[in-house]
Amino acid sequence: MPEIEIKDRDNKIIEKMNLREDVFGVRVKRGILHQVVVNFLANQRQGTHSTKTKGLVRGGGRKPFKQKGTGRARAGSTRSPLWRGGGTVFGPQPRDYSYKVPKKVKRRALMAALHEKLSSNAIVVIDSILMEKPRTKEMLSILKNLGLDKKSVLIVLPEHNASVALSARNIPGVSITRATDLNTYDVIASNMLLMTREALTRLEKIKES
Numbered sequence: 001m002p003e004i005e006i007k008d009r010d011n012k013i014i015e016k017m018n019l020r021e022d023v024f025g026v027r028v029k030r031g032i033l034h035q036v037v038v039n040f041l042a043n044q045r046q047g048t049h050s051t052k053t054k055g056l057v058r059g060g061g062r063k064p065f066k067q068k069g070t071g072r073a074r075a076g077s078t079r080s081p082l083w084r085g086g087g088t089v090f091g092p093q094p095r096d097y098s099y100k101v102p103k104k105v106k107r108r109a110l111m112a113a114l115h116e117k118l119s120s121n122a123i124v125v126i127d128s129i130l131m132e133k134p135r136t137k138e139m140l141s142i143l144k145n146l147g148l149d150k151k152s153v154l155i156v157l158p159e160h161n162a163s164v165a166l167s168a169r170n171i172p173g174v175s176i177t178r179a180t181d182l183n184t185y186d187v188i189a190s191n192m193l194l195m196t197r198e199a200l201t202r203l204e205k206i207k208e209s
Contacts, residue, residue, distance in 0.1 A: 002118060006125050006197055011145045014127055017197075020204045024118050026111040033184060036101060036109035040185040043098040051091025054079050060086075106184070113187040114203070123193045124148065125200055129157070134166035143174070148192055156182055156195035158202055179203050 002019040019025075054060070060079030067074060081089045117123050124146055131138060143149045152173040157164060159178055168174045177186060179195070179202040187193065195203070 004118065004123065004125055004200075006127055007146065008127050009142050009145060011147065017125070017200070019118070019200075023111050023204050024114055026108060026115050028108055028112040032105060032109050033112060033188070036106055036184045037188065039099065039101045039106075040183060045097040047095045047097050049092040050094050051088040053089075053091065054081060054087035057085070057087045109184045110182065110187065113184045117187060117193055122191065123195070125195055125197060128196050128198070129155070129161070129164055131161075131163040131167060134163050136167050136170055139164070139167040139174075140171060143171070143194075146194065148194060152189075152191040154186055154190035154193050156193060156199045156203070158196060158198040 002021065002024045003016055004019055005016055006014045008014055054077065057079040060077035062077075064075050064078050065072065075083075077083075077086075079086045081087050114123070126142075126146070129142065140149065143153065150173075153175075155164070155168060155174065155176045156179055157176060165176050168176055175186075175190070179199040182203065
């Protein structure tokens with residue numbers, strides 16, 4: 001059964017906690033991780049790119065010269081893709097890139113990503129992160145004590161905490177998410193995961209949801 005240390009703000013070990021094998025011990029093929037990450041990135045695309053085709057470019061409604069007798073190639077519009085200022089052939093048009101991946105596949109990929117982080121000692125669990133008011137210096141001190149300063153860190157909280165979010169938002173490489181919003185891409189994209197004990201408990205219920 002996987003095991004992890006629970007630390008306080010000063011990086012002192014408070015206790016050790018056993019983790020669920022069916023959550024943090026899941027190994028899957030990297031193809032599933034790739035599939036879920038590509039799906040996440042595709043769903044983030046706005047798809048608002050647009051180019052003008054021959055019919056969308058302004059002008060060109062009049063035939064530029066007569067059909068025969070000029071020695072030139074036939075032309076019906078100055079907005080032909082062959083002409084300067086003409087339309088674009090097969091250019092990108094607005095579209096929806098999103099598509100669905102089964103929830104079970106997403107859940108399994110997330111558990112596999114957590115397993116990879118745990119195996120590489122890239123998960124740090126702290127007893128709690130409580131702040132009476134936003135203080136960036138205090139957050140920097142916590143990260144430094146835990147050896148997480150100057151690293152890409154994803155802080156996982158059990159629920160939204162305005163003080164913690166405001167304290168961390170100006171620190172380069174540090175981002176925050178709730179345990180229920182954690183996804184495979186965020187886990188893979190960060191060098192380290194810093195989560196509270198309560199957030200870890202909620203993550204262990206991921207298989208049941």
